[in-house]
Amino acid sequence: MKNIPSSEITPEHIYLSRRKFMVGLGALLATPLALSACGGGAPSVNADVPTPLPTSAESDELGDPLTEYQAIISYNNFYEFSTGKEDVARLSQNLQTSPWEVSIGGLVRNPMTLDVDDLREQFPEEERIYRLRCVEAWSMVIPWLGFPLSALLNLVEPTSDARYVRFETLYDPEQMPGQNNNVYNWPYVEGLRIDEAMNDLAILATGIYGQPLRPQNGAPVRLVVPWKYGFKSIKSIVKIDLVEAMPVSLWMAAAPHEYGFYANVNPNVNHPRWSQASERRVGELGRRDTLMLNGYAEDVAYLYDGMDLAEFF
Numbered sequence: 001m002k003n004i005p006s007s008e009i010t011p012e013h014i015y016l017s018r019r020k021f022m023v024g025l026g027a028l029l030a031t032p033l034a035l036s037a038c039g040g041g042a043p044s045v046n047a048d049v050p051t052p053l054p055t056s057a058e059s060d061e062l063g064d065p066l067t068e069y070q071a072i073i074s075y076n077n078f079y080e081f082s083t084g085k086e087d088v089a090r091l092s093q094n095l096q097t098s099p100w101e102v103s104i105g106g107l108v109r110n111p112m113t114l115d116v117d118d119l120r121e122q123f124p125e126e127e128r129i130y131r132l133r134c135v136e137a138w139s140m141v142i143p144w145l146g147f148p149l150s151a152l153l154n155l156v157e158p159t160s161d162a163r164y165v166r167f168e169t170l171y172d173p174e175q176m177p178g179q180n181n182n183v184y185n186w187p188y189v190e191g192l193r194i195d196e197a198m199n200d201l202a203i204l205a206t207g208i209y210g211q212p213l214r215p216q217n218g219a220p221v222r223l224v225v226p227w228k229y230g231f232k233s234i235k236s237i238v239k240i241d242l243v244e245a246m247p248v249s250l251w252m253a254a255a256p257h258e259y260g261f262y263a264n265v266n267p268n269v270n271h272p273r274w275s276q277a278s279e280r281r282v283g284e285l286g287r288r289d290t291l292m293l294n295g296y297a298e299d300v301a302y303l304y305d306g307m308d309l310a311e312f313f
Ligand SMILES: Nc1nc2c(c(=O)[nH]1)N[C@H]1C(S)=C(S)[C@@H](COP(=O)(O)O)O[C@H]1N2
Pocket: 072, 075, 076, 077, 078, 079, 080, 132, 133, 134, 135, 169, 188, 216, 217, 218, 229, 230, 231, 232, 233, 234, 235, 236
């Protein structure tokens, strides 16, 4: 890869982003009628979908290309809207994400409620290119915008009794029709041990490809914990509490022997109903091996020293 002239490896997303940028400009400057008149069979354009912006790199640190923006925003797990991945984008488009408050409390010295705009102002956004590995054995490489969760935790100052962080998604069955499905214990809850939450890889994300999160990806703010299965990365967060006891997540409550608290990506520990040894990277043919801790072992293995990862799944 390093020896190929850079002119030959302009990846498709850069090409696509330029093309979409021009389409976007056209949409701004022309009426829909004029656009279709000059389109001559061009694909129809959804003017609501923003243009993915250039990213800091074209691949993750392992050299694998970023997943296309279009795939990231159209293949989603967000059970508050639908259990069908292809329906989520459409069904979530009217989610009211502004104003949006997040309260941070529990065992902290400085509880506070912040609007998402305050959050973004207080904590400068960085780009983080991470693999996302769903427990269902598909994966993507996503260029997130966000800030370390540790920065927020340091601001609220957890007390010495705080051992876990508990996160909660919005509960609003009128906006989130999937919450009328009482197979699950709404609202969606997730949790991390406090030392996991303080690891620099754990971020609160507010964007993808330089654009604010779309509702389907967990707007306006969601957790991203790249060494754990995707279901730990809870979307559309309204509440963060520091607590003493291990939180019971929605998935632990639904199927405790299938979805544990830790949910660390581990190719050696199979799901009771399927293998976790390999995965399908969205946009690629064939399968690739799943990496221990999703390829982040160097950064996070210390968190599990002395723990049997098969027992604490
Ligand atoms: N609130 C909430 N958060 C959620 C989910 C969900 O259904 N509800 N699905 C999880 C699962 S299973 C995965 S794989 C990721 C998917 O994130 P993405 O759609 O942005 O790729 O979100 C996670 N966060």
